[in-house]
Structure formats: C-alpha cells, structure tokens
Amino acid sequence: MSVFTRSQADREALLLPELAALTSHHRANSEGYERILSSLGIAPDTAFASIADLPWLPVRMFKTHDLKSVPDSEVFKTLTSSGTTGAGASRIYLDKEAAGAQTKQLGATLQEVLGGERLPMLMVDTIGIIKNRRSFSARGAGVLGMANFGRKHTYVLDENDQPDVEAVKKFLAEYGDKPFLIFGFTFMVWQFLYEVARDHGLDLSNGILIHSGGWKKLIDRAVDNTEFRRRFKEDTGLTRIHNYYGMIEQIGTVFLEGPSGNSLYCPDFADVVIRNPETWEEQPVGEPGVIEVVSTLPRSYPGHVLLTEDLGVYNGIDDGDWPGKHFSVLGRLPKAEARGCSDTFSGAAA
Amino acid sequence: MTTLTQRFPAAPSVSATDLVDELRASPPGGRLRVGDPRIVEFVTKFARKLLAPATARRFPELASLGFFLRKGEIAKALSTLDTSGHALRFPRGLVFHVPPANVDTIFVYSWALSALAGNHNVVRVSSRSAGAAEAVLDALNAALSEVDPSVADVVRATQRMVTYDRSDEVSGALSLAADLRVIWGGDGSVAALRKYPLAPHARDLTFPDRSSFAVASVAGWQRASEAERRAAAEGFYNDSYWFDQAACSSPRAVFWVGDEAGARAAGSEFRTLLAAVLETKQHVTEPAMAVQKRVSAYGAAVDGVVKEIAFQGNGLATLELADPAVLPREWLGAGTFANARVSTLSDLVPIVLRKDQTVSQFGFSAEELTAFAHELAGRGVDRIVPFGSALTFSAVWDGYDLLSEFSRLVTVQA
Numbered sequence: 001m002s003v004f005t006r007s008q009a010d011r012e013a014l015l016l017p018e019l020a021a022l023t024s025h026h027r028a029n030s031e032g033y034e035r036i037l038s039s040l041g042i043a044p045d046t047a048f049a050s051i052a053d054l055p056w057l058p059v060r061m062f063k064t065h066d067l068k069s070v071p072d073s074e075v076f077k078t079l080t081s082s083g084t085t086g087a088g089a090s091r092i093y094l095d096k097e098a099a100g101a102q103t104k105q106l107g108a109t110l111q112e113v114l115g116g117e118r119l120p121m122l123m124v125d126t127i128g129i130i131k132n133r134r135s136f137s138a139r140g141a142g143v144l145g146m147a148n149f150g151r152k153h154t155y156v157l158d159e160n161d162q163p164d165v166e167a168v169k170k171f172l173a174e175y176g177d178k179p180f181l182i183f184g185f186t187f188m189v190w191q192f193l194y195e196v197a198r199d200h201g202l203d204l205s206n207g208i209l210i211h212s213g214g215w216k217k218l219i220d221r222a223v224d225n226t227e228f229r230r231r232f233k234e235d236t237g238l239t240r241i242h243n244y245y246g247m248i249e250q251i252g253t254v255f256l257e258g259p260s261g262n263s264l265y266c267p268d269f270a271d272v273v274i275r276n277p278e279t280w281e282e283q284p285v286g287e288p289g290v291i292e293v294v295s296t297l298p299r300s301y302p303g304h305v306l307l308t309e310d311l312g313v314y315n316g317i318d319d320g321d322w323p324g325k326h327f328s329v330l331g332r333l334p335k336a337e338a339r340g341c342s343d344t345f346s347g348a349a350a
Numbered sequence: 351m352t353t354l355t356q357r358f359p360a361a362p363s364v365s366a367t368d369l370v371d372e373l374r375a376s377p378p379g380g381r382l383r384v385g386d387p388r389i390v391e392f393v394t395k396f397a398r399k400l401l402a403p404a405t406a407r408r409f410p411e412l413a414s415l416g417f418f419l420r421k422g423e424i425a426k427a428l429s430t431l432d433t434s435g436h437a438l439r440f441p442r443g444l445v446f447h448v449p450p451a452n453v454d455t456i457f458v459y460s461w462a463l464s465a466l467a468g469n470h471n472v473v474r475v476s477s478r479s480a481g482a483a484e485a486v487l488d489a490l491n492a493a494l495s496e497v498d499p500s501v502a503d504v505v506r507a508t509q510r511m512v513t514y515d516r517s518d519e520v521s522g523a524l525s526l527a528a529d530l531r532v533i534w535g536g537d538g539s540v541a542a543l544r545k546y547p548l549a550p551h552a553r554d555l556t557f558p559d560r561s562s563f564a565v566a567s568v569a570g571w572q573r574a575s576e577a578e579r580r581a582a583a584e585g586f587y588n589d590s591y592w593f594d595q596a597a598c599s600s601p602r603a604v605f606w607v608g609d610e611a612g613a614r615a616a617g618s619e620f621r622t623l624l625a626a627v628l629e630t631k632q633h634v635t636e637p638a639m640a641v642q643k644r645v646s647a648y649g650a651a652v653d654g655v656v657k658e659i660a661f662q663g664n665g666l667a668t669l670e671l672a673d674p675a676v677l678p679r680e681w682l683g684a685g686t687f688a689n690a691r692v693s694t695l696s697d698l699v700p701i702v703l704r705k706d707q708t709v710s711q712f713g714f715s716a717e718e719l720t721a722f723a724h725e726l727a728g729r730g731v732d733r734i735v736p737f738g739s740a741l742t743f744s745a746v747w748d749g750y751d752l753l754s755e756f757s758r759l760v761t762v763q764a
Binding site for chain 1 (some may be wrong): 508640645648652653656660
C-alpha cells in the first residue's frame with residue numbers, strides 16, 4: 001500500500017479539509033495556539049482556500065513554548081531535541097494515538113523503498129549512541145527510530161567511534177548477497193562507510209541506503225548529493241540511495257528522495273510549501289524560498305503546518321518519480337544576529 | 351603568559367605586567383590634569399578625522415562621535431566640572447574600560463571622557479570589533495602622527511587600546527591595577543568582570559542591561575504639522591533600527607497617551623509614516639530576522655501578553671498589549687514594537703522599573719515631562735529625549751555624570 005500516490009490536485013482536495021479540521025481541533029484544545037491565531041485576526045470560522053493559505057507556526061515555537069493539544073494526563077511520550085541551532089530544545093508531546101500514528105506512517109513511507117519485510121541492517125553509527133540514554137541526542141533518536149525497520153543490526157563504528165571493518169565484512173559475508181538496509185547520518189555515511197568501503201573494496205550493491213542530516217559538513221569535501229550518489233555507485237556498487245528530510249517537530253513525516261535521486265517527495269498525508277521570505281507568498285517552481293512542512297500526523301500538538309528555518313526549492317510538481325510536489329533542501333537560513341549594548345557573555349568579555 | 355595586542359598606539363604586543371608598569375609611570379611633560387590641554391588637542395585632532403566626509407559617509411555613527419568631541423563641545427562639558435570653594439578636582443588615576451563588543455563606538459566615548467578628565471586609560475577593544483571600530487583605531491593612530499611631538503609622547507605614555515583573548519591573568523592584573531573599572535555590555539559582562547578583585551580604594555562604574563520605551567502624546571500628535579509627524583517617524587526609525595532595536599536606548603514599546611479613539615487614529619497614521627520611512631530607506635529585513643520576529647510575537651501571544659499582532663511587511667511588527675502594565679522589555683527582533691494606550695503619563699509611573707533607561711517622547715511639553723520625571727522620583731528612567739535622539743550619547747549616561755565619575759575631589763582648608 002504505497003503512500004506516494006496523490007497528485008497535487010488530489011492532495012489539495014483530500015488534505016485541505018483534514019488540515020482545516022486539524023486547525024480547528026488545535027484551536028479548541030491548545031490555548032496557546034488559539035491565542036496566536038486570534039491575535040493574528042484569524043476568525044475561528046475562517047475558510048481556507050488552499051493548503052498554502054493555512055496559518056503556519058515557526059518551528060522554533062516548540063523550543064520557546066510548550067504547545068500541546070492534549071491534557072497532561074494523556075501525554076504518553078515527550079520528545080526533546082536540541083536542533084542544530086542550539087538555543088533550547090524542542091518539546092513535542094505525543095499521546096498514545098499520535099505515537100502510534102507516527103511509527104505506522106514512517107513505516108508506510110519507508111516501505112516504498114524497503115519492501116514489506118525487515119531487512120538485515122547496517123547502522124552507520126556506534127551502539128553508544130543509543131546506549132547512553134542520559135544524553136539522548138537527536139542522532140540517537142533517529143538511530144533508534146530507524147532500528148525498528150531492520151533486523152540483525154550491525155554497527156559500523158566501535159565503542160571508540162572507529163570504523164569496525166571486520167564487523168562490516170562479516171555482515172556483508174552473511175547478508176550481502178540479498179537486499180539489506182543501511183542507515184546513517186549523511187556525513188557519517190560518507191566518512192565511515194563510503195571511505196571504508198572504497199578503501200577495502202567492499203561490495204554494497206545489494207544495499208538500500210536511507211540517510212539524512214544535511215550536507216553542511218561535507219561542503220569542505222566538495223560532496224553534494226549528485227557527487228555522493230555517483231561515487232557510491234562507482235566505488236561500491238550502491239545505487240539504491242534515499243536521502244530524507246524530516247524533523248522531530250513533525251515526527252513520523254519524512255520527505256523521501258525518489259529513486260532517480262536529487263528530489264524529495266511528500267508522502268500522501270503531507271505536503272510542502274516553499275515561501276518567498278519577503279512576501280510569504282508561495283514561490284513558483286525553481287524559485288528558492290523558506291520551506292514550510294505540512295502533515296496531518298500532528299494531532300496531539302499544533303505542529304501540522306510549520307515554517308522551518310531551511311531554504312528549499314520546488315524542482316517540479318507531478319512530473320517526477322512519484323506524484324505531487326518534489327523539492328530540494330538548499331541549506332539553513334543564516335542566524336538572526338542583532339547589534340546591541342548587551343553582550344551575550346560568551347567568554348569574549350573577560 | 352598572555353600578551354596583549356596594542357591597537358592604539360600601534361605597538362608590539364606587551365605583557366599585562368609591563369603594560370601596567372608603563373601606565374603607572376609618570377608621563378613626559380608632567381602629570382595629566384583634568385581638562386589637560388595636551389589631551390584636548392589630541393582629542394580634537396581625532397574628532398576632525400571622524401568628521402572627514404569620507405569617514406562620516408561610511409559610518410554615520412562616527413560623525414555623531416566626532417561632533418561630540420569637537421573643541422567647543424569639549425569645553426562645554428569640561429566647564430561643568432568647575433569647582434568652587436575649597437574643592438579641587440583631580441583625575442582618578444588608571445581607568446580600565448571594558449566596552450561592549452557589538453556597539454562599535456561606546457568605547458570611544460568612555461575613553462575620551464576619561465582621558466579628558468586626565469586619567470591614564472587602558473581600553474579592552476573587542477577582537478570582534480567591526481568596521482566602525484577599525485576606522486576609529488585608524489583615526490586615532492593617524493591623529494597621533496599629526497600632533498605636536500610633546501602631545502604625542504604624553505598620549506603614548508598614558509593611553510592604550512588593546513585586544514586580548516579571554517584571560518584571567520590579564521583581566522585580573524588590569525582590574526587589580528585600576529583605580530576605576532568601567533564595565534559596559536550588560537549584566538553578563540558585569541558578572542564576568544566582578545570575579546576579578548579591585549584594589550581596596552577602587553570601584554566599578556557599571557552599565558548593566560537596560561531597556562527603553564517611547565511615549566507619544568495624542569494631543570501633541572493632533573497639534574503637529576504633517577512635516578513634524580513625518581520627522582517624528584524618521585527620528586523614531588533612527589532610534590529603533592540603527593542597531594536592530596537591540597541598543598539599550600532603542601524603544602521596544604510605544605505608549606500613546608490620550609483618549610482611545612485619538613490614540614488609535616494617531617497610532618495608525620504614525621505606523622503608516624514609519625512604514626513609508628522603511629520604504630524610503632530601503633530597509634532590508636533578513637529572512638532569519640523576519641522569522642525571529644514571528645517567533646517572538648507569537649510567543650508573546652501564547653504568554654497572553656499580546657492580544658493583537660499586525661505585520662506591515664517584514665520590517666514593522668506591532669504587538670497590541672493586553673495590559674499596558676505588562677510590557678516585554680526583552681529584545682523581540684528588529685522592528686517589533688509593543689503598543690498600548692494610557693490616559694496620562696501618570697499611568698506609566700507604576701509600570702516603570704529601575705531597568706528602564708530612556709523614554710523617547712513626541713508631542714509633550716517640557717512641563718509635562720518634568721512633572722512626569724518628578725512623579726517617577728527616581729524609580730527608573732535616566733533620560734527623556736525627543737524622538738530621534740535616543741541613541742545620541744551624552745556625558746550624562748545611565749544617571750551618571752561621567753566626567754564627575756572619572757575624577758575626584760580634594761578639599762583644602764587653610
């Protein structure tokens with residue numbers, strides 16, 4: 001049952017009423033959210049003409065304020081993550097239903113490229129990242145969340161963060177002749193899997209790689225998505241590569257790179273809007289702007305329409321591997337800095 | 351052993367101990383006096399460099415600084431120190447200045463007034479200092495080569511601007527050697543520097559975190575001509591946007607004082623004029639700043655502080671306060687103004703805190719403002735200035751008469 005089926009017109013027709021109902025649901029159940037919308041002068045009975053007309057919240061709101069649409073007694077799980085921008089951690093409140101829905105929909109999304117059964121899995125990380133629950137990082141959460149989709153997990157890095165070539169060789173000897181799953185963060189996959197596989201002549205041609213986390217750390221190595229795919233293909237035989245874009249504030253929703261690469265697609269329960277940062281109007285195909293992510297999953301907190309701090313661009317609509325809008329992430333917005341009389345003391349003053 | 355980079359007078363790196371020893375020595379040509387003509391000569395030469403058209407065009411804030419340090423202005427400021435009767439005024443000695451990293455000109459005001467008071471000074475210039483600060487250091491070094499050698503020698507012996515990386519050793523040595531320590535840069539800097547003991551007789555002059563707001567008279571607005579209203583919007587723009595509204599003197603809230611209908615009409619007209627100024631000045635709000643402003647504005651709504659949010663483009667956000675008594679004093683992003691109405695200035699008295707520094711005003715008479723100051727009775731607010739003057743530095747700052755602070759009195763009775 002694929003979740004990459006809806007054309008943009010179908011998506012508008014099917015998602016808009018659902019998202020409008022979610023907006024009402026959050027207004028009724030999250031006092032903070034209601035205060036934001038009413039102070040913006042958005043009447044409770046407002047009719048929205050399109051997905052792009054729905055009011056958005058800056059994703060950083062979840063770092064500065066507790067916003068939830070369920071009573072405290074129904075909070076089943078609180079996710080916290082500090083994004084890469086520092087400054088506080090996001091707090092995302094899930095009730096049982098929301099926690100179930102996000103796992104289910106993430107599974108449905110990945111099934112598109114993994115098939116129905118759990119595959120043997122190579123984790124491009126260290127087991128320490130999930131062992132140390134005290135300092136549970138976003139990376140740890142990602143690894144743990146993804147582990148469910150595989151079996152026979154083998155970690156590529158040892159306890160000292162060094163590539164364990166023998167472990168990888170053993171894994172490949174055992175499972176490498178049938179499809180297997182590889183997961184990791186983009187820069188680690190490059191540094192610890194690609195370089196090790198290339199240097200030891202490992203064959204990854206039956207692998208399916210799922211990776212995420214951006215290209216910033218690879219800029220100085222002059223590796224972009226195209227180069228990443230080309231080198232993996234040429235040096236290790238790995239061709240089934242899927243980058244994904246997602247965030248803890250919209251847990252369970254991932255925008256997945258299509259088979260031909262270089263474009264991210266929206267699952268059927270999600271959408272994306274690229275906005276002009278001057279006018280906040282939607283940008284046409286090919287014009288970069290700020291990425292807004294839309295998903296019907298966030299029911300326990302008002303995170304269904306979020307403006308990210310990432311820049312992106314539509315590559316096309318209904319003309320790619322899968323239906324709907326498809327886009328690329330271009331990088332992060334630079335930080336807002338102010339000149340003022342007060343120094344934020346950071347060791348520079350003494 | 352940490353060394354200090356000597357930015358002015360440009361010289362090889364030096365250790366803190368040697369620097370202190372050099373500054374402690376008696377200068378050539380005799381000790382500095384309050385209003386020492388040698389320092390006056392140097393400062394006025396330096397001011398002329400700042401007022402040179404090329405510099406003033408590139409850094410408008412340096413033109414204000416140059417104006418502040420002209421010969422006539424200096425004489426006026428020094429004349430306030432005239433003592434009468436049995437008191438004589440002398441410099442404090444060695445003054446250690448720690449200016450903020452991100453307002454490029456404060457360190458010059460702080461230094462110049464202290465030098466004019468006859469002190470030996472060591473100023474820590476931030477290594478993060480940007481264009482305007484570099485231009486200042488260049489102008490200082492250039493002025494040094496254009497004054498009489500006897501003046502240059504005494505300046506070299508007594509005045510230093512240095513850069514050094516964070517160092518307990520250096521900050522500790524300079525603090526212990528100082529007769530007065532001047533700390534700008536807010537609560538964080540004050541707390542950081544207070545770790546280093548001073549000599550028993552020395553003390554701190556601190557400039558902690560402050561916040562400011564604006565008041566506009568509805569009646570005054572109604573009386574004002576079209577040109578005066580436009581000038582008010584332009585002045586307010588300068589007050590607010592020059593330093594991304596993050597300067598302690600920039601208004602973060604605007605109170606309209608008068609009747610409800612009048613306040614609504616005046617406020618709306620004022621914001622239209624302000625938006626037009628932003629347009630004329632081709633003010634750019636970076637996307638990250640635009641997002642930041644929404645995070646702050648929505649957050650204030652969640653907190654129940656704000657009941658209405660209006661954006662006029664990315665440049666101007668107006669947050670209607672639910673209760674004028676609960677105003678955000680923290681920075682909310684460049685061009686984000688809390689807005690409220692009160693019936694009279696007296697209504698603001700209970701709202702004011704010690705932290706409140708500058709009240710920018712439009713449309714009030716001197717009598718009304720003086721009465722307001724008397725009603726405040728020192729609970730807060732150090733200065734009340736017209737729109738357009740919020741950022742204008744003055745020798746009286748944060749309630750201190752700086753030249754007095756930088757000097758001391760000796761009484762003589764036969």
